Amino acid sequence: xxxxxxxxxxxxxxxxxxxxxxxRLLVHALRDDLGLTGTHVGCDTSSCGACTVxxxxxxxxxxxxxxxxxxxxxxxxxxxxxxEHSLHPLQEAFWNEHGLQCGYCTPGMIMAAAALLxxxxxPSEAEVxxxxxxxxxxxxxxxxxxxxxxxxxxxxxxxxx
Amino acid sequence: MITAEFExxxxxxxxxxxxxxxxADGDAKLLAGGHSLIPxxxxxxxxxxxxxxxxxxxxxxxxxxxxxxxRIGALCTxxxxxxxxxxxxxxxxxxxxxxxxxNRGTIGGSLAHGxxxxxxxxxxxxxEGSIVAQGPGGERTIPAADFFSDYLETALxxxxxxxxxxxxxxxxxxxxxxxxxxxxxxxxxxxVAAAIRVQDGTCADVRIALTxxxxxxxxxxxxxxxxxxxxxxxxxxxxxxxxxxxxxxxPADLDxxxxxxxxxxxxxxxxxxxxxxxIA
Ligand SMILES: Cc1cc2nc3c(=O)[nH]c(=O)nc-3n(C[C@H](O)[C@H](O)[C@H](O)COP(=O)(O)OP(=O)(O)OC[C@H]3O[C@@H](n4cnc5c(N)ncnc54)[C@H](O)[C@@H]3O)c2cc1C
Ligand code: FES
Ligand code: FES
Numbered sequence: 001x002x003x004x005x006x007x008x009x010x011x012x013x014x015x016x017x018x019x020x021x022x023x024r025l026l027v028h029a030l031r032d033d034l035g036l037t038g039t040h041v042g043c044d045t046s047s048c049g050a051c052t053v054x055x056x057x058x059x060x061x062x063x064x065x066x067x068x069x070x071x072x073x074x075x076x077x078x079x080x081x082x083x084e085h086s087l088h089p090l091q092e093a094f095w096n097e098h099g100l101q102c103g104y105c106t107p108g109m110i111m112a113a114a115a116l117l118x119x120x121x122x123p124s125e126a127e128v129x130x131x132x133x134x135x136x137x138x139x140x141x142x143x144x145x146x147x148x149x150x151x152x153x154x155x156x157x158x159x160x161x
Numbered sequence: 162m163i164t165a166e167f168e169x170x171x172x173x174x175x176x177x178x179x180x181x182x183x184x185a186d187g188d189a190k191l192l193a194g195g196h197s198l199i200p201x202x203x204x205x206x207x208x209x210x211x212x213x214x215x216x217x218x219x220x221x222x223x224x225x226x227x228x229x230x231x232r233i234g235a236l237c238t239x240x241x242x243x244x245x246x247x248x249x250x251x252x253x254x255x256x257x258x259x260x261x262x263x264n265r266g267t268i269g270g271s272l273a274h275g276x277x278x279x280x281x282x283x284x285x286x287x288x289e290g291s292i293v294a295q296g297p298g299g300e301r302t303i304p305a306a307d308f309f310s311d312y313l314e315t316a317l318x319x320x321x322x323x324x325x326x327x328x329x330x331x332x333x334x335x336x337x338x339x340x341x342x343x344x345x346x347x348x349x350x351x352x353v354a355a356a357i358r359v360q361d362g363t364c365a366d367v368r369i370a371l372t373x374x375x376x377x378x379x380x381x382x383x384x385x386x387x388x389x390x391x392x393x394x395x396x397x398x399x400x401x402x403x404x405x406x407x408x409x410x411x412p413a414d415l416d417x418x419x420x421x422x423x424x425x426x427x428x429x430x431x432x433x434x435x436x437x438x439x440i441a
């Protein structure tokens with residue numbers, strides 16, 4: 001038995017077929033097989049959330065999923081959320097509100113925040129903090145991140161104040 | 162970090178998964194959400210020769226009310242369970258780790274892993290739920306009280322798989338789960354699950370179970386007995402909660418010594434009982 005599996009993934013709208021060892025982690029498939037290096041590896045022990053992507057619409061830690069487990073899935077990475085010339089409201093808000101310093105945690109933070117806003121377009125500060133429980137930042141102290149998420153929420157779906 | 166090599170297969174049914182487990186003769190592991198197993202494999206603390214990925218087996222993700230009990234499929238994720246209105250279990254599921262982990266981790270994996278720091282085992286023990294396991298010889302139902310046998314060990318046989326979890330609906334009970342940890346997404350240092358049925362101002366039934374106070378989840382029998390039949394008052398609850406750690410011998414770890422864990426058990430037990438009795 002040849003120890004490789006063929007995996008079909010739809011990433012940011014385009015379909016890819018890759019042949020990998022079963023032990024290939026989704027994060028490495030994204031970064032090394034598909035060249036999408038926006039998804040980072042921070043801790044590699046399932047704690048920091050830097051590797052967060054959306055798998056069939058849910059935020060997940062791609063360092064703790066085998067590529068083979070994602071067979072047939074729809075995946076969105078930070079590259080699929082918005083690009084340099086078409087920033088997503090969250091990307092724009094992280095920029096404006098200084099929601100990043102070194103930027104290492106940022107793709108994962110934004111993907112976790114995007115999943116929150118899908119479900120809850122107007123989260124309270126406490127709800128934002130709780131939704132980002134699984135994302136660690138070594139630089140910002142989190143306040144500006146929370147502010148950025150709330151400001152993106154307002155930009156995406158304004159509520160009269 | 163990269164796991165050791167393994168063969169991978171994805172069976173289409175419980176029978177196929179059980180067959181594959183039996184055929185592998187101890188060198189295979191079931192893979193559900195992977196959020197306990199993959200971290201262990203990346204650290205090379207586990208290196209099974211074969212992974213049997215059950216995460217796509219159909220029919221194992223439903224949560225249904227069936228008369229006086231809930232039937233929860235083994236592949237229900239913590240996120241699903243936390244939103245399903247299954248009383249204590251839903252409340253407990255919402256405290257597990259963080260949203261990303263809850264989106265992948267399953268109730269079957271959480272119970273089969275047998276980690277005394279996991280949250281769902283104590284809740285299931287308190288409610289006297291049970292686990293339906295299927296093996297090569299058929300199906301059996303294992304009460305939670307007989308399921309957790311030691312640290313990371315359960316009553317599951319080598320080729321048995323959890324199919325579903327049965328939980329008494331416990332209508333008429335109030336619930337509380339109090340968990341103490343040091344970091345936002347972390348495991349419980351100690352946690353306490355409580356359920357009380359109050360009748361005419363008296364605690365007609367009391368259930369208390371402890372997370373991470375020993376090698377398995379434990380019932381706090383002395384505290385239960387002290388409160389059963391007593392008034393549902395803050396004073397009676399405080400007195401009973403003082404006995405929460407009786408008979409336990411929690412191992413010291415990096416975060417806490419045994420005395421501190423026993424202290425935590427009493428404090429958390431009081432809070433959980435107050436919540437269960439509806440005392441602010
Ligand atoms: C960062 C982090 C923090 C966490 N914090 C907590 C926490 O606070 N509280 C908590 O309770 N948990 C916590 N967890 C664990 C999480 O809840 C796991 O998802 C869960 O314990 C295992 O479920 P799984 O589906 O991922 O199982 P897997 O990792 O797939 O499997 C775990 C074990 O169970 C076996 N198994 C899986 N399914 C079955 C089945 N149906 N029948 C028989 N055997 C089976 C596997 O072979 C394996 O041995 C945390 C995990 C991480 C990564
Ligand atoms: S790299 Fe995946 S959680 Fe840290
Ligand atoms: S900006 Fe540096 S880790 Fe968050």
